[in-house]
Amino acid sequence: MSNKIWVVIPAAGVGVRMQADRPKQYLPLVEKTVIEHTLECFVGHPAVAGIVVAVSDGDPFWAELMATTLATQRNLYTAPGGRERADSVLNALTYLTDTLHIPPETGVLVHDAARPCLSRQDLNKLLAAGYMEAAGAILAVPVRDTMKRAQADGAHISHTEERNGLWHALTPQMATLGVLQAALADAWQKGLAVTDEASALEYAGLHPILVEGDARNIKITRPADLALATFFLRDVAG
């Protein structure tokens, strides 16, 4: 894996579960927007060669940021979002290979725009592990609660799942550009459900390494998550 990595930020979601007046990645959060906090972790990082953000066609909020606070940002590119998160990621990878001509052996790291609380410490921890791991690497957190499987009615407990060895997958998730692009394209071709990059790598027979991350690296999904992210960002800022 060559030294500097490229970062892909899927940011083309509409945020249905957030029930807000705009996609959640553009909601205000501690003096800026969610996505600006997310980008801040990568901008200026010595290991990062550049960033590709996948956004919906005609996204007015992204256009506004690119015209204002991100106007002078170098090595920041935009790719078209897709129907699902995996499509947005694949579009960004294709932009890297076909438009920017980035070599397939280059490391890529995919991080949700909706995860603004990623720390540099966790990013560096993943990079250190990911460089050594051909199968890829993800940040994850071991499950702490007892996990229940629901019955078909979705309302009653069927049974308790074994939680030893069970992890919450977070992002960033890291692999080499060529391997990840081929795995995502193959999964798409086969109609396989891919909700994170590791799913596609697993379908390709790979076993990415689990890197324990900070549970504060939450994905803003529902309204209550904004208050939590506000607390975490203020707590980290000290």
Ligand SMILES: Nc1ccn([C@@H]2O[C@H](COP(=O)(O)OP(=O)(O)OP(=O)(O)O)[C@@H](O)[C@H]2O)c(=O)n1
């Ligand atoms: N077609 C899509 C769907 C999601 N995402 C991005 O993937 C990340 C994680 O997805 P999720 O939390 O599911 O975001 P939404 O799809 O916007 O949320 P919802 O399912 O509530 O609509 C987000 O940064 C989102 O912008 C994307 O780039 N393209």
Ligand SMILES: C[C@](O)(CO)[C@H](O)COP(=O)(O)O
């Ligand atoms: C990629 C991810 O954040 C890892 O937990 C998660 O799979 C995204 O899922 P979503 O349904 O697109 O929010």
